[in-house]
Amino acid sequence: VSARLRAVQAARGDPRLVVLEGFHAVKHALRFGAEVTQLFAADPDAVRALAAELAPDLIETLAGRTIQAAPVVPEIHTGVIAVARRPPNEIEAVLRQPGAAPVVLLENPRRLGNVGAAIRVAAAADAAGFAVTGTGDPWDPSALRGSAGLHFALPVGRIQRLETRRPLVGLTPDGEDFTPGELPVGAVLAFGTERHGLSWPLLERCESRVAIPMRAGVSSLNLATAVAAVLFAWRLATGWPGSGPGVSPPAT
């Protein structure tokens, strides 16, 4: 392993840093303001060509930075890998303040792939934030792979205790039928674990418990799919802020 890639291995074990794997993840992270400290590629010129083709908004950002040539691990598609600083955890502040857009809360999720996929859809729908309880780190490399680097598009973090002034809505297959237009403004949308669903203590705190209607015989949706269904039903019912879908990302 080259000295350069040893820096990437060290970053994997450092809670202040995150590792971004693949061009797609690096592109999203840069676009949403990540502080990328090191960028490696098997072929730096190919990365600039890829940016010209897939992310012209980042040509200038990439022009000003060093892409170090390094033999990146073959299973990483596009041969690009980067190290970025993990942003401060702002999710507790987001939960404490009221707001217009909902916050997604996953209670003790078990599969980091689900966490990443749910973060990706929360970023796409422009949710206000994304919180998890339990022991899993939502910034784990497996979750970052699943989100394609979109962790940087909204506050994402783990919480020890839920302290919020926002209305709490529990998503559970045995709840009342979900009516997207009636979701309380700025709700915390709570989703349960893959196997057991929401815990009783959290269900008890919810001001409403709602179900995404399903065909008879289907017991539940996959966790990340349920997050996608609710967020996009809410989005389509309430419309987009600003100029509509595809609103320009923040300048990097």
Ligand SMILES: C[S@@+](CC[C@H](N)C(=O)[O-])C[C@H]1O[C@@H](n2cnc3c(N)ncnc32)[C@H](O)[C@@H]1O
């Ligand atoms: C795989 S499901 C868990 C299934 C679990 N046996 C249960 O009954 O809740 C994971 C989570 O996705 C959400 N979910 C899945 N399907 C849903 C539906 N039809 N309505 C509301 N929430 C749903 C819930 O938050 C659930 O806790």
